[in-house]
Structures are given as structure tokens and as C-alpha cells.
Amino acid sequence: MKERYLTTFNELGLAEPILKALAEANHTTPTPIQIQAVPQVLAGRDLIGIAQTGTGKTAAFALPILQHLVTHRFRPERRSARALVLSPTRELSGQILESFRLYGKHVRPSTALAIGGVPIGRQARALANGVDVLVATPGRLVDLLENNAVRLDMVEVLVLDEADQMLDMGFIHAIRAICARLPAKRRNLFFSATMPREIEKLADSLLTDPVRVAVTPVAKTADRIEQKVFFTDRAGKPNLLVEVLSEPDLDRALVFSRTKHGADRVVKGLAGAGIAAEAIHGNKSQPQRERALAAFRQGVVKVLVATDIAARGIDVPGVSHVINYDLPNVPESYVHRIGRTARAGREGIAISLCDGEERAFLRDIERLIKITIPSVDRRGESRREGAPRLEGFRSDGPRPAREERGPRGPRSDAPRGARPFNRGPRPEGEARKDGPRHDRPHHDGPRHEGRTDGVRREGPPREGRRPPRRKAYNAAP
Known part of the structure; x- marks a missing residue:
């Protein structure tokens, strides 16, 4: 047949x-x-x-x-x-x-x-x-x-x-x-x-x-999807995402993040930019996921931020844009992600934001789908004068460099081990309550035998057994 x-x-x-x-x-x-x-x-x-x-x-x-x-x-x-x-x-x-x-x-x-x-x-x-x-x-x-x-x-x-x-x-x-x-x-x-x-x-x-x-080559993307890659810095992704979501021809957009917490951060950042969005991922309860998906299908919310849990489970005919805020580390996931648009013979747009850490992921994707995705270089825009910064909104990349995380807190001048961490130096003139460690009294007597006043009794050490180490303390005067 x-x-x-x-x-x-x-x-x-x-x-x-x-x-x-x-x-x-x-x-x-x-x-x-x-x-x-x-x-x-x-x-x-x-x-x-x-x-x-x-x-x-x-x-x-x-x-x-x-x-x-x-x-x-x-x-x-x-x-x-x-x-x-x-x-x-x-x-x-x-x-x-x-x-x-x-x-x-x-x-x-x-x-x-x-x-x-x-x-x-x-x-x-x-x-x-x-x-x-x-x-x-x-x-x-x-x-x-x-x-x-x-x-x-x-x-x-x-x-x-x-x-x-x-x-x-x-x-x-x-x-x-x-x-x-x-x-x-x-x-x-x-x-x-x-x-x-x-x-x-x-x-x-x-x-x-x-x-x-x-019926089609394995891992072939839909022909009606217009694919594009924006090369950007990691810090420039938030502003670039807001710019893409502000396009007049955008009907509904599905934004993919690599992690659950990253999806929540993207939603928080978009809210700060005045864009309503909902998140759907594995940490959400089933009623929350159903409400978010229903609001997206009905057009109440035009932006849905999701992890790969939605790459194979979303069928909304009105999705005009799929945006990879984070490129997937599994190249096959890219095919499923952008397949959420251009369904049932319609057309769609797939945009990926790629920073320097994700270049290897992009190469794997292009090798899988056997095409070179058109790209636009938008690097350095996050450092331009006047570029707004969206707080609480960053990519799920590696931890920022030391100079990007701000100055350290005050350090203690006390010798290493003399004071607990984050306490700062001991005020001038203040002495240890029980003296240096090697001068502290050591308990050599029997273990609390007949003690009624909280004072340790002294006596000969036990034979054949090392005395137990206990924190020394001073008897009440």
C-alpha cells in the first residue's frame, strides 16, 4: 500500500x-x-x-x-x-x-x-x-x-x-x-x-x-520552524530575553530553562520587567502544573517557562515562539523543545540564547540536525552604558568569577583557629576565659563519682585506659 x-x-x-x-x-x-x-x-x-x-x-x-x-x-x-x-x-x-x-x-x-x-x-x-x-x-x-x-x-x-x-x-x-x-x-x-x-x-x-x-530523517526538525541563535554573554541573557518577548508578532512563547530553580528565577526576573509568566517543572504540584498550563492554553498568560518536562508534553496550537534560555546538554532535547511550535502545519520561530559555556552544546545540536543555525552576535551588550540590570534573574551557568560576585566581607586578623569563622577579631583587651588550649585543666579522675556540686573530683588516673577527652570548664566560685 x-x-x-x-x-x-x-x-x-x-x-x-x-x-x-x-x-x-x-x-x-x-x-x-x-x-x-x-x-x-x-x-x-x-x-x-x-x-x-x-x-x-x-x-x-x-x-x-x-x-x-x-x-x-x-x-x-x-x-x-x-x-x-x-x-x-x-x-x-x-x-x-x-x-x-x-x-x-x-x-x-x-x-x-x-x-x-x-x-x-x-x-x-x-x-x-x-x-x-x-x-x-x-x-x-x-x-x-x-x-x-x-x-x-x-x-x-x-x-x-x-x-x-x-x-x-x-x-x-x-x-x-x-x-x-x-x-x-x-x-x-x-x-x-x-x-x-x-x-x-x-x-x-x-x-x-x-x-x-x-517518514522523516531521525532528529529532523520541522521545516516550518525558523531557527536562530543569539550569541551573548551570560549576564546579557535577561535583557535579551525581555527584548525577544517584547516583539509585536509574539503570540505565546514557551521558554525553556535547564533547571527547576532556573525556571523560577526566569519567572521572577520577567515579573520585574513587567512580563507576566508562569513556571512548570517537577517541583510544582500537579494542580499547580495544570493551572499554569490551562492559563497558557487560554491565553491568560502568554509566557510559560518550563524545564524539559514540557518538551514532550505540551501541545498548544498557538505557540508562536520557543525560546531556549538555556541550551539543552542533550542534543535530542532541542528537537523536542522547538517541536512545541509549528504544529499541525503552522509556522513558528525558535530562538536560542547561547553564551560561551554553551558553544559545545550548540555544536552537538547542529551535528545532530545536520544544519548550521543562523546566528547573530550580541555579545558585550550587558556591559554597555545604560543597559538595565534585572535583579534575581540569571542563567543557570557556572558560578560567577570572584570579581563578578562582589567584595568579600571583613576578614578576621586573629590567628587561624583562634576564633570561629565569621566572628571577626576579638576586642582589644579581651582574654580567653579558660586560657590557652594547652593550659586548660584536664580531668584525670574518676567519672563524676559522688559529685553533687558540679565540681569534678581529682584522683589518680585510671589504669589501662586513656582518660576520656572532655571539654574543660571552670568550677563555680
Whole structure:
């Protein structure tokens, strides 16, 4: 079956309830990854699907799963699931579940979401009667398994979305623990925008005779994204970010920071410049993350600052700009980050602020995507006269040099070890209360035998044992 012969979803062989839901959602033409993947999954093959982000990978596995549920209808057993979808982040898991509900509007499958940050008891109750589709993050699913709240021996289809990150070392132990509970006879579907060779070998060990579908070169960025790099000093990033966010054609911007605390500092700095922004990262509670994301989707807040937790879980059609305040140290993350814009055929702009410490990261990114990103040199602007300084707002780079951190506090003139740190010199004429250390009285007597007045008794030292070292103190007069 060739790609040019498939121009509508009707030609994919989907059931009428699914086609009706697709028409109501204004989905008329399948994307290349859907054209190639859906027939293979419907034929019962294991599959590795590789396509650049924003090309409809979720529908590529959701549609055949819904088709399977329509043609093989039966009620799932208690605490079981027929289809299991694993994803790396809570936000992405929530979006996958919404896609199942959208495309299965007239199929009405029973669904459940198992993610961290919310009470586990509520999720266990949702699984008590069994579900058709379970979407989960690995950590929370392992918790449910350990509490006997779910069983996986009835799973017919396993999906790993963003498989390159899911099979990374941070998830591999949870993935293996989950796969050990799955039945041997099942279908396995791996989807991702990037698939490094070593990760692909690991995926092959979990798949059975998989078919590989790659509609674009691995790690290729979207063609409609205009990419640009600003070379700047680390101290010049705050003002340059404010300048970019002040452009009149900016609708909504997603700003990426390398660390959680760095994201909070960027939000604080933008607030000082009069720009409202929200932060989303792993230290935020799930309700906080949901409120920030909802405000960003509704346009209440036009700037969302995030870590890489949002690089694979944000699907907001109105994102016009993606700004890398800190370049990622993993080059594949760059592809996922800028893929948050120019989605569904739209255009977008990706701007990266690169200081001297991040030049190596930029070279790795350009080597991966096989293009040279156009650059503009804005170095030295932070030292120009009249350039405003935004307090509490800096990049997550190495610690500043000594001259950039300001003068030291007053130092003590006392000999080393004579006074505690940060005390300063002892006032003139003040003597130690108990004299020099080597002149202090040493306790040689028995240990507090018969002592009633707080005074140590003197006596011969103990034989065969070194006297214990105790802090000397003067007896009361």
C-alpha cells in the first residue's frame, strides 16, 4: 500500500464510529506516519514509528487500538487493562488520554489515567472494575502494581510513547519491571521523534519481528520552524530575553530553562520587567502544573517557562515562539523543545540564547540536525552604558568569577583557629576565659563519682585506659 493512494481516513479501514469522531474533529487527511503505521498495526505487527514531533504520532497508535476494541468487544476483568500506554510525563499522559476520548467519542471505551502528583487511592478505585485503555507514567504504574491495584496479565497492546526517553536509563528499570508482568503474547508499539542506535537495540530486545516506519530523517526538525541563535554573554541573557518577548508578532512563547530553580528565577526576573509568566517543572504540584498550563492554553498568560518536562508534553496550537534560555546538554532535547511550535502545519520561530559555556552544546545540536543555525552576535551588550540590570534573574551557568560576585566581607586578623569563622577579631583587651588550649585543666579522675556540686573530683588516673577527652570548664566560685 503506497502513500499516494491514501488521501482520507476512510481508506484506512477504520470503523464507522471512529470515522465519525474524526470528521467531527475536522481530521480529514491522515499524516504520513498515520498512513504507514495504522495498516501495519491493524495487521497485528509490532512497530517502531519514527517521525518528527507534531506529525500525529498519538493518532497513529490510538486509531488502531480503538479499531481493535470495536472489532473485539468484551468487558475487561477486574483490575485489568486491555491496552496499556506508557509516556514519560504527566502532561503528555493527560493529552494521550484526551486523544483516546476524542477519537473514541462514539466507541466509548473505558479509560483510566495513572500519574504521580495525585492520590493513588482514587486511581486504584478507577481501575477496580477494569478498563479498556490505561494511560500511565512508569513510576505510578509500578506503585499500583506493588499495591495490587492493577494487573497486567490481560494487556493485549503495549505502547511506549517517546520511546527514546522511556527506555533511557532513568526509566529502564521500571519498564523492565512492568514488562515482566505483561503476557508474552501481545502487540508492542514504540513511537518517538528520535531513536538513537543504542536505544533502538534495547527496543529490539522487547519487540517481536518489528516493522520500522520512519517518514522523516531521525532528529529532523520541522521545516516550518525558523531557527536562530543569539550569541551573548551570560549576564546579557535577561535583557535579551525581555527584548525577544517584547516583539509585536509574539503570540505565546514557551521558554525553556535547564533547571527547576532556573525556571523560577526566569519567572521572577520577567515579573520585574513587567512580563507576566508562569513556571512548570517537577517541583510544582500537579494542580499547580495544570493551572499554569490551562492559563497558557487560554491565553491568560502568554509566557510559560518550563524545564524539559514540557518538551514532550505540551501541545498548544498557538505557540508562536520557543525560546531556549538555556541550551539543552542533550542534543535530542532541542528537537523536542522547538517541536512545541509549528504544529499541525503552522509556522513558528525558535530562538536560542547561547553564551560561551554553551558553544559545545550548540555544536552537538547542529551535528545532530545536520544544519548550521543562523546566528547573530550580541555579545558585550550587558556591559554597555545604560543597559538595565534585572535583579534575581540569571542563567543557570557556572558560578560567577570572584570579581563578578562582589567584595568579600571583613576578614578576621586573629590567628587561624583562634576564633570561629565569621566572628571577626576579638576586642582589644579581651582574654580567653579558660586560657590557652594547652593550659586548660584536664580531668584525670574518676567519672563524676559522688559529685553533687558540679565540681569534678581529682584522683589518680585510671589504669589501662586513656582518660576520656572532655571539654574543660571552670568550677563555680
